[in-house]
Amino acid sequence: MLTPPATVIQQPLTLASEGPRVRKDGRRLVPLRFGLHDPVMHNTTRSHEIFAAAQRLMPGGVSSPVRAFKSVGGQPIVFDRVKGAYAWDVDGNRYIDYVGSWGPAICGHAHPEVIGALREALEKGTSFGAPCALENTLAEMVIDAVPSVEMVRFVNSGTEACMAVLRLMRAFTGREKVIKFEGCYHGHADMFLVKAGSGVATLGLPDSPGVPRSVTANTLTAPYNCLESVKALFAEHPGEIAGVILEPVVGNAGFITPEPGFLEGLRELTREHGALLVLDEVMTGFRISYGGAQAKFGVTPDLTTLGKVIGGGLPVGAYGGRADIMEMVAPAGPMYQAGTLSGNPLAMTAGIKTLELLKQPGTYERLEAITQRLTAGLLEAAREAGVPICGGSVSAMFGFFLCPGPVRNFEEAKATDTARFAKLHRAMLERGVYLAPSSYEAGFTSLAHSDADVEATISAFQEAFALVA
Numbered sequence: 001m002l003t004p005p006a007t008v009i010q011q012p013l014t015l016a017s018e019g020p021r022v023r024k025d026g027r028r029l030v031p032l033r034f035g036l037h038d039p040v041m042h043n044t045t046r047s048h049e050i051f052a053a054a055q056r057l058m059p060g061g062v063s064s065p066v067r068a069f070k071s072v073g074g075q076p077i078v079f080d081r082v083k084g085a086y087a088w089d090v091d092g093n094r095y096i097d098y099v100g101s102w103g104p105a106i107c108g109h110a111h112p113e114v115i116g117a118l119r120e121a122l123e124k125g126t127s128f129g130a131p132c133a134l135e136n137t138l139a140e141m142v143i144d145a146v147p148s149v150e151m152v153r154f155v156n157s158g159t160e161a162c163m164a165v166l167r168l169m170r171a172f173t174g175r176e177k178v179i180k181f182e183g184c185y186h187g188h189a190d191m192f193l194v195k196a197g198s199g200v201a202t203l204g205l206p207d208s209p210g211v212p213r214s215v216t217a218n219t220l221t222a223p224y225n226c227l228e229s230v231k232a233l234f235a236e237h238p239g240e241i242a243g244v245i246l247e248p249v250v251g252n253a254g255f256i257t258p259e260p261g262f263l264e265g266l267r268e269l270t271r272e273h274g275a276l277l278v279l280d281e282v283m284t285g286f287r288i289s290y291g292g293a294q295a296k297f298g299v300t301p302d303l304t305t306l307g308k309v310i311g312g313g314l315p316v317g318a319y320g321g322r323a324d325i326m327e328m329v330a331p332a333g334p335m336y337q338a339g340t341l342s343g344n345p346l347a348m349t350a351g352i353k354t355l356e357l358l359k360q361p362g363t364y365e366r367l368e369a370i371t372q373r374l375t376a377g378l379l380e381a382a383r384e385a386g387v388p389i390c391g392g393s394v395s396a397m398f399g400f401f402l403c404p405g406p407v408r409n410f411e412e413a414k415a416t417d418t419a420r421f422a423k424l425h426r427a428m429l430e431r432g433v434y435l436a437p438s439s440y441e442a443g444f445t446s447l448a449h450s451d452a453d454v455e456a457t458i459s460a461f462q463e464a465f466a467l468v469a
């Protein structure tokens with residue numbers, strides 16, 4: 001039974017960790033519930049045909065690298081449609097989906113109210129290129145919800161939001177250097193492609209060719225959860241650092257939580273050195289809580305980037321923060337940033353509807369409860385099978401590493417058994433569960449995931465872990 005916890009956890013969670021556990025009698029197998037030895041009927045012929053054609057048309061066959069199953073091997077699954085907690089592939093297989101379009105689908109895919117509102121908005125036109133009242137509505141919702149945001153600018157992606165916030169950090173402080181953390185991903189702008197997470201980590205790429213050294217010379221990096229390194233960087237570059245940007249809960253190097261005092265320490269350090277603190281909440285915004293990670297952990301940055309959930313499945317990003325900083329953005333101020341499709345009525349509508357749904361009482365308690373149940377179940381399944389694992393969840397975001405842990409930064413995340421993860425990923429796919437095809441990505445739940453979906457997923461994990469033990 002899933003009962004919401006009495007209180008929502010306000011403190012950073014540390015990762016539950018446990019080493020390999022073999023049963024007393026030396027056996028490592030869990031009881032098989034689904035008949036593991038039956039042949040698994042998982043035909044993906046049509047997916048393979050479409051992907052083969054795609055590879056001749058687009059680099060790697062995809063529009064974004066993480067969608068290709070490079071690190072887990074095998075062929076990616078081509079989706080036909082999505083609804084609620086499920087995705088159906090072009091061969092008719094159904095999956096319980098824990099990728100959720102990489103974050104936006106927190107209310108479930110194709111929510112009827114979002115689709116209904118979009119239908120109406122569509123009739124009035126898809127893009128105005130002029131002010132539209134819906135921008136005010138979504139702006140007010142974001143400003144009301146996110147503690148640091150007094151003014152906001154809408155853009156079309158998280159990448160765009162992070163690019164703009166970087167320029168703004170520099171414009172406001174008159175300084176050029178920026179500190180980011182190893183394994184954090186802030187989109188694909190030049191400056192951020194240094195020790196980046198997500199697809200860069202998944203593919204094990206060195207820092208990308210095409211990025212001028214002169215540009216990344218101003219990007220300083222530190223290990224996540226290590227205040228001492230940040231202190232040292234400030235000491236080494238006095239008066240030169242514009243700010244610090246980070247994922248307040250990491251989702252792009254696998255799932256890593258901030259240790260108690262880390263976010264607070266960064267807040268103090270940046271203040272002390274006249275630098276800005278930027279929380280990249282593109283993933284965590286409206287997911288970790290309605291006010292994002294900053295509301296959950298009680299640390300207010302100077303600037304915040306948003307994306308994913310606030311677009312409700314359409315392309316949206318945003319950056320916002322202190323009014324005195326945001327007033328620097330053109331046309332209010334001199335820092336230039338613009339966008340033809342920014343704030344278009346369709347994207348605003350999907351965002352507004354999604355936030356309205358999330359604002360209902362009990363949503364985050366529900367998300368927290370199912371995600372905790374799922375995480376507890378999968379960790380237990382791994383331990384039963386004797387597979388080393390550590391992992392955890394915060395609200396509707398979860399993750400695990402196939403190593404004893406605990407994992408506090410990207411270096412430690414690399415101890416995960418990626419070969420075993422690849423087998424596990426395939427076994428889960430064959431059992432109708434779609435996980436992110438990489439050890440270095442977080443998992444996402446939604447309001448559409450039922451208790452039965454979660455229990456079925458745990459059963460699939462029990463079989464899959466037994467297979468890969």
Ligand SMILES: *Cc1c(COP(=O)(O)O)cnc(C)c1O
Nearest residue numbers: 157158159185186187280282283
């Ligand atoms: C996804 C993500 C981005 C990039 O957003 P896109 O919309 O993919 O450009 C930036 N930062 C974080 C933390 C993200 O998770």
